Amino acid sequence: MSGSTTPPASSVLDDPAELARRDPEAMLAEVAGAGGQARVALRAAQAAPLVGPLPEVVVVAGMGGSGIAGDVLAALSFHESAVPVLAVKGDRLPAFVGPGTLLVAVSYSGNTAETLSAVEQGMAAGARLVAVTSGGALAELAQSRGAPLVAVEGGRMPRAALWSLVVPVCSAAEAVGVLPPLTDQVCAAADVLDEEAAALGPEVATADNPAKQAAVALLDRLPVVWGSGQVGAVAATRFRTQCNENAKVPVVSGALPEADHNDVMGLEGGLGPGRELVLLRDEAGEHDRDGRRIQAVLAALGVADPLLRMAGKGPDLARLARLTAFADFTSTYLGIARGVDPTPIRTLDQVKAALSPRAGAPR
Ligand code: PA5
Numbered sequence: 377m378s379g380s381t382t383p384p385a386s387s388v389l390d391d392p393a394e395l396a397r398r399d400p401e402a403m404l405a406e407v408a409g410a411g412g413q414a415r416v417a418l419r420a421a422q423a424a425p426l427v428g429p430l431p432e433v434v435v436v437a438g439m440g441g442s443g444i445a446g447d448v449l450a451a452l453s454f455h456e457s458a459v460p461v462l463a464v465k466g467d468r469l470p471a472f473v474g475p476g477t478l479l480v481a482v483s484y485s486g487n488t489a490e491t492l493s494a495v496e497q498g499m500a501a502g503a504r505l506v507a508v509t510s511g512g513a514l515a516e517l518a519q520s521r522g523a524p525l526v527a528v529e530g531g532r533m534p535r536a537a538l539w540s541l542v543v544p545v546c547s548a549a550e551a552v553g554v555l556p557p558l559t560d561q562v563c564a565a566a567d568v569l570d571e572e573a574a575a576l577g578p579e580v581a582t583a584d585n586p587a588k589q590a591a592v593a594l595l596d597r598l599p600v601v602w603g604s605g606q607v608g609a610v611a612a613t614r615f616r617t618q619c620n621e622n623a624k625v626p627v628v629s630g631a632l633p634e635a636d637h638n639d640v641m642g643l644e645g646g647l648g649p650g651r652e653l654v655l656l657r658d659e660a661g662e663h664d665r666d667g668r669r670i671q672a673v674l675a676a677l678g679v680a681d682p683l684l685r686m687a688g689k690g691p692d693l694a695r696l697a698r699l700t701a702f703a704d705f706t707s708t709y710l711g712i713a714r715g716v717d718p719t720p721i722r723t724l725d726q727v728k729a730a731l732s733p734r735a736g737a738p739r
Pocket residue numbers: 439440441442443482483484485486487488491533534535621721724728
């Protein structure tokens with residue numbers, strides 16, 4: 377009989393050679409570099425001609441790893457903006473889009489079909505366009521129409537460029553008076569990302585590393601991820617999408633307190649052995665009653681000890697950074713522990729290729 381056994385996940389995650397072998401395109405290094413990425417993005421945004429009049433409404437059009445920048449802007453604007461801010465994920469824009477609209481189109485590749493359709497519609501309706509992209513058709517379109525363009529660093533997977541995209545999208549809103557000055561906030565977020573990389577990075581052993589511990593706890597489980605406050609809700613989405621793409625696992629995510637009104641029924645009788653509850657709490661953004669609501673739902677489900685991550689203190693972007701760093705490291709470790717390469721997204725690529733406007737066209 378062969379004596380070979382599967383090594384425990386923690387020993388895989390604490391072995392540098394095994395990490396390098398299982399993460400050949402270095403997603404962990406990308407995650408660890410998020411703070412530097414935010415600083416570069418701030419300089420790029422500050423160099424772009426984004427200043428303009430206060431719009432009647434801001435619409436951010438983008439998909440997937442780019443589109444979440446729109447969710448971030450909507451979360452930041454919630455308590456700050458006098459005008460509505462909406463993230464749109466699809467080809468079509470709402471009927472109200474017109475000359476008073478600031479349309480921020482965000483696509484890392486610049487070639488995402490839905491985002492390009494939304495831009496065409498927005499331009500036809502007279503919206504003012506700002507493009508955030510590393511190139512592609514979106515950059516060409518912005519240049520040909522004389523629209524402001526923030527050119528972000530290329531060469532990454534879109535989801536590994538979160539801060540390259542979030543910073544200019546938020547800066548576009550700042551430059552028209554929708555958000556107050558952001559520089560200090562972005563710098564604080566960059567510092568948090570560096571701190572989290574030091575605390576959660578691959579050099580820190582599982583015994584002292586909450587992201588590795590979370591990945592081990594989530595192995596062979598369905599993560600149920602809830603976030604509180606506007607920031608926690610975006611972080612829950614990011615946790616889900618990062619686990620989908622980095623670890624290739626399904627995840628259920630929701631926002632509190634809304635999840636108390638429906639998701640909770642999907643867990644009737646308790647979490648059960650095959651699920652793990654992840655709670656991303658942003659106490660600074662919670663309503664006064666949310667703490668009690670969270671205690672109540674945990675008691676109702678009989679969950680004494682969820683995987684809890686707190687957003688801590690600081691401005692919105694810094695608190696978000698604390699939670700997204702946890703999501704990004706945990707999901708990458710989960711992929712590595714599962715033995716899947718975190719970087720490639722073959723099924724997603726296949727779907728996008730099948731739906732590209734050029735698919736099926738005569739050669
Ligand atoms: O994470 C990914 O790779 C995807 O979700 C993409 O972000 C999505 O398909 C949109 O592509 P792009 O970001 O290039 O516009």
